[in-house]
Amino acid sequence: MNKITFFLLLSFILIGCKSKKEVSTTTSKLKKDKTAIKYANTITVDDAEELVFTLASEKFEGRSTGEKGQKKAAKYLAYKYGINGIPKFFEKNYFQTIPIENLTNKRRKFTPSHPSENVVAFIEGTEKPEEILIISSHYDHMGIKDGEVYLGADDNASGTTAVLEIAQAFAKAKKDGHGPKRSIMFVNFTGEERGLLGSKYFVANPIIPLKNVVANLNIDMIGRMGYEHPEDDNYVYVIGADRLSTELHDLNERMNATYTKLDLDYKYNEKSDPNRFYKRSDHYNFAKNGIPIIFYFNGVHEDYHKPSDTPDKILLDLLVKRTKLVFHTAWEIANRKDRLVVDVTDTE
Numbered sequence: 001m002n003k004i005t006f007f008l009l010l011s012f013i014l015i016g017c018k019s020k021k022e023v024s025t026t027t028s029k030l031k032k033d034k035t036a037i038k039y040a041n042t043i044t045v046d047d048a049e050e051l052v053f054t055l056a057s058e059k060f061e062g063r064s065t066g067e068k069g070q071k072k073a074a075k076y077l078a079y080k081y082g083i084n085g086i087p088k089f090f091e092k093n094y095f096q097t098i099p100i101e102n103l104t105n106k107r108r109k110f111t112p113s114h115p116s117e118n119v120v121a122f123i124e125g126t127e128k129p130e131e132i133l134i135i136s137s138h139y140d141h142m143g144i145k146d147g148e149v150y151l152g153a154d155d156n157a158s159g160t161t162a163v164l165e166i167a168q169a170f171a172k173a174k175k176d177g178h179g180p181k182r183s184i185m186f187v188n189f190t191g192e193e194r195g196l197l198g199s200k201y202f203v204a205n206p207i208i209p210l211k212n213v214v215a216n217l218n219i220d221m222i223g224r225m226g227y228e229h230p231e232d233d234n235y236v237y238v239i240g241a242d243r244l245s246t247e248l249h250d251l252n253e254r255m256n257a258t259y260t261k262l263d264l265d266y267k268y269n270e271k272s273d274p275n276r277f278y279k280r281s282d283h284y285n286f287a288k289n290g291i292p293i294i295f296y297f298n299g300v301h302e303d304y305h306k307p308s309d310t311p312d313k314i315l316l317d318l319l320v321k322r323t324k325l326v327f328h329t330a331w332e333i334a335n336r337k338d339r340l341v342v343d344v345t346d347t348e
């Protein structure tokens with residue numbers, strides 16, 4: 001090899017390395033944000049244990065939409081937001097009341113006995129309060145059937161626990177002068193198990209202009225191992241992140257690479273997947289309105305929609321780790337300079 005050929009070859013290799021590096025920046029680590037870590041660490045196994053075991057206890061009677069147990073659960077959520085210093089959104093209380101006719105699902109032969117409630121808490125942004133990130137979970141479940149209480153620990157006491165923990169972390173940060181630049185709304189939906197009815201009502205009767213919603217991070221079942229993962233796996237399914245915003249997908253990957261190091265499983269994000277999970281929880285009502293979403297999920301397991309979905313089976317360490325990923329992604333969305341760009345239009 002002569003000198004010229006050698007230098008030509010060397011420069012091709014160097015150019016090759018450079019472009020490869022540029023391509024991989026989406027998963028590269030960022031410098032760690034110590035402030036974000038400080039508040040992520042307020043999300044603890046002890047807190048999660050108390051919340052999961054309370055929300056999935058028999059006293060809430062399986063939290064069926066419009067029934068006594070669901071209302072007790074709504075009051076408990078409002079109480080928890082209150083004592084943790086997370087303000088109510090409405091002047092009077094934390095509840096968006098939904099009339100019976102909006103909670104009736106003829107196809108599923110469901111009519112509730114009473115109106116029901118979405119629970120809404122709100123932390124106002126310090127610099128761009130009109131731009132709002134929504135972090136959500138459904139807290140309703142299937143109630144009592146044939147005398148058996150469907151406790152719904154994974155579905156979805158786990159996600160509701162995550163939302164409460166993320167809310168208290170942001171509230172503590174705000175109290176210490178590190179409040180999010182954009183506003184964050186925390187919503188616990190009712191009526192999900194009866195056909196995504198609480199979120200359907202929420203987007204049809206918006207309490208804030210939907211055009212101001214920068215993203216929705218929805219958490220539904222993050223406390224267990226799904227069928228397709230071995231016992232000690234360290235993963236979460238990420239669904240929908242790239243359908244409307246490439247930036248959102250990249251940002252979530254970066255936060256995971258920097259802080260939580262979970263395996264992000266995109267299997268259920270494939271459009272060919274017959275389960276169609278992308279359309280099966282509350283985030284879909286936001287996606288339909290052009291709002292970028294991420295659905296965090298552990299997949300189904302043998303106790304899915306059975307009375308055996310009990311709190312003793314929740315993997316608390318994993319629940320906390322997955323919650324921290326959502327927290328860091330939320331922290332970045334709420335504090336970054338620019339609003340997330342919607343650059344894809346794909347809600348199918």
Ligand SMILES: [Zn+2]
Pocket residue numbers: 138155156192220221
């Ligand atoms: Zn669910």
